[in-house]
Amino acid sequence: MVLLSILHGLYGEFPAYPAGGLGWLAALLLVTTVKLIQRIQVIAMLLVGGGGLLWGVFNGAEIPVEKVFSTNQAMLAMLASVSFLRLVTQPAICDEALPQGSRPLWRTLFGVHFLGSVINMSSVVIIGDRLSANRPMTSLQACVLSRGFAMAANWSPFFAAMGVALSNAPGAQLTTLSLVGFPVAMLGLLLTGWELTRHGRAGQFHGYPMRFGTLWIPGLLALMLMLLHHAWPAIPILTLICALSLSTTLLILVLRHGRTGIDAYAQHIRIGLPRMSGELLLFLAAGVLATGIASAIQASHLALDLQQFGAAEASLLLLAMVTVSVIGIHPVISIATAGGVLAPLGVDPNLLGITFLMTWAIGVCASPLSGLQLTIQGRYQVNALTMLRMNGGFALVMLAGATVALTLYAGV
Template identity: 40%
Template sequence: MKPSVAATGGWLLMLSVLLSLVAQITGLFSGYWAGIPIWLVVMLFVPYVKPTQRKQIILLMAVGSIGLLYGLFKGLDGRYLLKALDANQNVVAMIVGVGFLRIFAVNSVKTGETLPQGKSAVIRTLLGAHLFGTVLNISSVMIIGDKLATQSKLSTTQGLVLLRGFAACALWSPFFASMGLALTSAPGSELGTLVSYGIPVCAVALAISGWQLVRRADADSVSGYPISIYSLWMPALLASVVIAAHKFYPHISVLSLVTLTSLCFIALWLLINKGYHAIVAARNHIESGIANSSGEVVLFAAAAMLASGVAASLDAMNIQLAPQHFGAIEASVTVAVLIALAMTGMHPVTSVVLAGSVLAPSMAAPNMLGLTLLMGWSLGITASPFSGVQLSIQSRYDISAKALLKANWRYITIMYLVCCSVLWWYSTQI
């Protein structure tokens, strides 16, 4: 990507973040105004998105546009156009805000450390990859993976550690894109409920992963990441601040709280550690670092177009595809469908938005839908060789997709049954 394009896109996205936060906190204007800069960024970034992803994005936007035009032809009002204009601006603002935390992560990595080895190192790295991932998203995979790769080529076991630790974040983290999209795709769902059920499922996922990983033949010899209490204080602090702030300011969306918390933290950290150079570091990230999220930004905007078009078409045709009762069985089937769609190469953003646009309109139990979407996202990216995190691990560290798939199918089967059990339990409590 040309530096000028990256810089222009970065400043436009910062404008969108500002508009999104002001709209959410003050209510002075509607949030869709924050979507206008995002769509300008889409026009800038589309030519630089990976070809395979670009095809999917163009398809999503084409289908969404046709659906919107059909709705307008049938006499619907402009609310679906405004939904498309919104461009998932709350989620995009969160991605941009959380992206600033990479500055802290990169500057906190120590060089020249001896890497620990053995089964205990595998477990600590799994937990560290998870806790880093809750806040830093896919950046955590690169930070830990690159550190491990300095000693030797990564093994399949190390790739599994990175993948499992990262994917489990999707089950509960307020800073993860899955939570942002689940909250918007299942209107009425509550962060507290999703987190309180997601954390136990995540704990089971990590426990099963740890048990499987230490039983692998090379577990005694692989290197791990030098995790310490010091390196984990930031994720724990920020997650606690967001959850606490949501209790005191329930009228502000969780996504906006995540964005604001991330920006405030990195601003304070830069001022304390960089002094006069803080502005330079922030400007460099805006003009170059934000462009690293170009694929995600364009995909979320395209997903908003698709959701609006599907909703407009269904409304115009007076069709209700959602079942009259969305219970444990329907939720379990939905999770299976989301995993299957992920295996075809469909991005979870697309599948989750589709599921939400179809199921949400008649949903009496939004938290059930929210949990379903989180579970489908997590298991989908773990299972699919085409998920973004798996493609990154495969290409960056030369780890076989076939080897990851072979090592994951038992885990996916067990976790699917665990998720079905939790969904059944939740259905008995509502």
């Protein structure tokens, strides 16, 4: 799937459905490894999307067969490719004592943010395992991990949120989305650091021993991506991410470890990629959902009474989607639904994409049922209600900050 997706991105005349078809084949082979709750979500999305497609057929619409099979294939290829980066960006585990105090808190906060912006959830597990190696993880440490990681969804081109936003807001530009989202992410990090270090709260905080060696590869990759996108703007950004992630990882592994590095690369294909079965099924089903909704709306000739889609409308959409995220609806579902309804109306794709990124960032941080929070709760035995109390107020402030960002962007 990944290789055919790259081929489609490099040569537009090569169709996308072979990559999408292989994605569906992989999903069928791995369906038994997916958790029950995810299977229920997938079935619900397929039923709604399939119903929309049938409605379109019965009302004379043409079935977009290629879209049904391949709507999210580029984004899934990106997720799979980025997963290889953990092979070369995992910090070395050492036995030294963890640094303590406010400065380690700030370093851990920004470290998990920038490391997570490239290797995604792996950063939470890598840093979280080190923090909890000799003592239970505290709620303060869990708060730093969750907020630091979630805020990367506002801007990172390597984050799943960016792929979802670009796929469901056709025409959105990576550079614009990242430039608007990065200050919002920094606001979230600065607010977190200020809040958690007040009144001596960070005195007993044990942080992660961050070093330059941990972060130079993610920084280099982000810089290379921007340069390549500038040099070849016609190549889709997701294709560049895929090619860069796969090739850079293999090159570094060979230079570091020779034949052993190649073996590690192959092992990740055999063992690491199948562990993404949950994301694979979820995003494939979300593609069917978005296509079905768009087909039903087109066939029904519905005209939404939407005179404009500006900052106010985007802010209301953001609030609604974050709210449903808190009650357990994955952002990819609400984003696919909103994209299926709004994208065909010709709204500003960048404004829509920015709204989607902020939804993902705030939603996964606030919701006790998000994959991020469930990982922290299950792996480190952190109480869900405690995390909800700690992040609830933060989410409200970030909604206000996001509204200001949307207003400023719309006014430019």
